[in-house]
Amino acid sequence: MTHQPAAPIGATPVPQGKPRKAALAAWIGSALEYYDFFIYGTAAALVFGQIFFPTSAPATGTLLALATFGVGYLARPVGAFVLGHVGDKFGRKRVLVFTLLLMGISTFLVGCLPTYSQIGAAAPVMLVTLRLLQGLSAAGEQASANSMTLEHSPAHRRGYYTSFTLNGTQAGQLLATAVFLPIAALPKEQLLSWGWRVPFWLSALVAVAGLVIRRKLEETPVFQQAVADNAVAKLPLAVLLSDHWRDVLRVVAAAVIASVSTIFTVYALSYAVNTVGLDRSTMLWVGVLANAVALVAIPLWATLSDRIGRKPVFMTGAAGCAVLIFAYLWSISSANYALIFIFGVLTLGVVYSAANGIWPSFYGEMFSTRVRLSGTAIGTQIGFAIGGFSPTIATAIAGPNGTNWLGVAIFTAALCVVPLVAAATARETHKMPTEDLGAKPGEPSPASVAVPV
Template sequence: MTPSVTGKPRQAAVAAWVGSALEYYDFFIYGTAAALVFNKVFFPDSDPATGTLLAVATFGVGYAARPVGAFILGHIGDRFGRKRVLVLTLILMGVATFLVGCLPTYDQVGVLAPVLLVVLRLLQGLSAAGEQAGANSMTLEHAPPNRRAYYTSFTLSGTQAGQIIATAAFLPVAALPEDDLLSWGWRIPFWASAVVVVAGYLIRRKLDETPVFEKTTVAQMPVVELFRDNWRDVVRVICAAVIASVSTIFTVYALSFAVNTVELERTPMLWVGVLANVVALATLPLWATVADRIGRKPVFIAGSLGSAVLMFAYLGAIAAGNYPLIFIVGIVLFGVVYSAANAIWPSFYGEMFIARVRLSGMAIGTQIGFAIGGFSPTIAAAVDGEDGTSWVPVAILTAVLCLVSAVAVATGRETYRVPTEQLGLPANDPRTTTTATT
């Protein structure tokens, strides 16, 4: 009996979903706050456009820290186990996020305030670097071979749920009078992250290590082995992972563009994100089920190219101030089309690597790609013109990154029929002789 059959896929999927929801609640409330209030709380001496650019840049700093965290947490996960990484990441994220809510403002301590903000954002990025790779590795290695995409998609469903909760947490806060919002209201969602530390520890300390990891000869230096034998796949994952720019442009840049430039109401724009993520909760497992039947590549590529096209329509609808069109296009873009790619990558990236280096390969590859995606709102804010109204270059930027992602996936190996114990082996390896059960 293969290790993939003897695991506990449901328990692993539930733990991945809950943990990712808690973890990414923390990560995304920062993005919402960066778009709505940080330009006034931490950068008040700048003109409005520069303050927005600086605030959005601090969001990208978290992504800059991710590659560093990927090397560290990838080594821990491949050397000492998936479970240890998953507990560590939740605690680190929860503490860092709670402390953001305790920071003094620029008016109180001057330049020290944004400096401390950046430091805590770096800690958030270090934590996020290991979260998804750890949860995906855990779930993939517990899953039956013919349902790996389905079970690993629960990590991304948890991420979407975290984004829903984060955005929903800001709905009542954003409705506060401006003075209350800027003085104490924005802190409440960050303080609520204290729940993350307690809930995360209680959930993940009960996880069993994966059967695949327990039966694997542990690599002493997983990162060295990874770049010696699998560097091409690491590069492929990096290029594919820039699809994350769709998420950051949608979540951060488009929100800032709508509220600060077009001067649309905050509350409706927050509701676009909530509803799109609710739809994504339903479409993610559906797309993953399709990928378990027809393959990873066609589903991922369709989602990537579709997102490139729809970003033009979404930003155009915002520029026109057309609320019905904003809701329709935003939900279709983020909730349906982007979810096609988002549902597939947790299985597809992990299936490129053998178990000895899987967590390192996923973490390093995705986090470098995500770092590019994380700075996309900063780049977008720099190319949208002096008055911030030139949205077409932003849509072109997003489309180019989507195309890079699609090409990277198209040139990869299809893995949906490969047995779990043979994942990451070269096609000509004598051990790759059987086909996964379907």
Template structure:
């Protein structure tokens, strides 16, 4: 079946986009949005168990707090469907602005919530509600930023420019972790009463900056051309499920690579601090250092993917992460700081960064422009939703067993291998012209410009 897109460029189509401006907007917006999302994960690992749940059972409180982290992933698929429809029907820019504002409001309000001691069961209910709103926003954020960057980019630099969305995500994670360094060093009473709230309140300033930048970015030439000719799907979800359901399923399986991130960011931290008894501050510095490296390696891997293809780079990241997760968790279990830093930095800052750099272009190139945002959003968010509950599953898997980390590492590696199968069996798309992406049986362009040509 065809989704109505012709093999030739749509009437009025121009390849002249503004890739640098779109990439900057995607980077900054993603950094600010995922700052909000990741400070929640850090707070859930460190303090939410004591703030929002009964204090008579600390282990149960930690498990419940990590469960609220996973709840944010439940609403992501719903956000993907709703915001995917808006983005494919009315434009990528509208989703970019809306997701930033929704995340900002929800995050600020988390910092204002009463504790369990003050409000009882109302406190965790309000926390879960706001977490659901965060997930709703995140469900459309990356897909809209990726679509914007991909459709503004020249054919031969799509992986490079779309990689800035994930580089921004890593920057958000870096800022979130860095903000918690002085907060985590506060005395216990100050940390639990007001200290943890400061990073949530600070997000207001950051979201304002992101809004001012994103409101000025232009809609993509690809979408504008389709809007002018009326070639916009009225029901993108229906078109997606009719013509691209197999690619959506492939993206779901490939997106399980995000399990590496949630284990590294959330489970690794809570396992080190609450189970092994390591200090909070050095563990937070592991994340900071790894993310600093990722800021540079993600665009590097994107550039390489434009030269040799998406699949080779993606598989390098997937297989490498499956192996290194064992080393990282083992290092935590024996409390060897040199090995913890070394394994964490190499795994997350270098190897996992290869997968992060490639998936924005690789997933987006599976779909036509009519359903691109919906396809990426729905596929990734279902996969991310599964990965989001992995910290909770990991705590349950490990139990009280001193060697429980081995089960967690094996389960994470298994999910990486699911990704490997999905990626290895996919079409290679790095030489396919942008206007032909997602069309079945489309061959690569024989006259692809060489990488490095001035944009």
């Protein structure tokens, strides 16, 4: 007979979680949310330079278009501070519903924008404004979904269940790429006039479907316990920056691993199509296949992390990406489609999934319930901001002719070293009870804390 650990004296017993329902809601919501986010990156790589920056030289127009992709990441740290506070003080569910609505509306409006030829410089200004709103939404999306799922999960399967958030993200990226396949095949005139708008308009359906799903979510058991015990922090940021600042910095450094994804999906696509002259549809299929493989690889890596720990799996992913990015960019420069598919799938579909699939549990387990959403959101979004501008930096490194792929590979590998070191310094938490997460050695369980701060 299995016995549940006793609740601290004076504390409300933790209600039983619903991990499957939480994981499904996180998967669907993240898939819908990141469909919106990634169609912007695809459009920035393929068409935005010609639509919103037509007066610039082709290389400069591409650089400016990719910069607008990075701008969305500037808003993420701001959104993380605000939405992190709301989620830790008022609950995870409110953030989940708000972020989905904001992303859906702002993405739909991108598809309605007039072009530079119609209203001049106001067009790219409006584009950047909507991109900032996308960034605000994304800032709270994954952190709230991760916190929701982690806090519903049994301790021995937190890695597996929380991986569904990132699995949904990959599904959203897969869907975004797949939607662009028939669009990219349109004649250039139709692509640049109305074709590129269709994926953005579809976000209206995304927002409605996601809202229905997320409104049915229940708040997490440990957050309900914190409310019942009057242990919710009045100022979560004060607690976070006072007691957990080292872990926030650690998450910032570890989250730089997201640069691999943006280099792969945005820079490498632009390099292949605009510089090497490879077929646009074929390169989009590389992303589709890699993300399809990731859908299987992510939960497998996450399950392994539940058995052997978060650190070895995450570090394997970071180190592997540092090596394979050389092979992938070289295969593009060689215009060898067979090698492009092989190394593309290995890089993004298999190896990157090792780090990507387990960071929801790895980062979330560094913090207590009182500051988990804030800590995860702020740490990841600052790190992701670096990843957001990586394609712009990589394009600049590639030079005016865009041929210096080796320099880009070295730059990307250097970025992979940062999360590798950060993970090596972290504490292993995969066997720790959920109520004890965030406690420093020798301190009592955070679940026993009943004094609001």
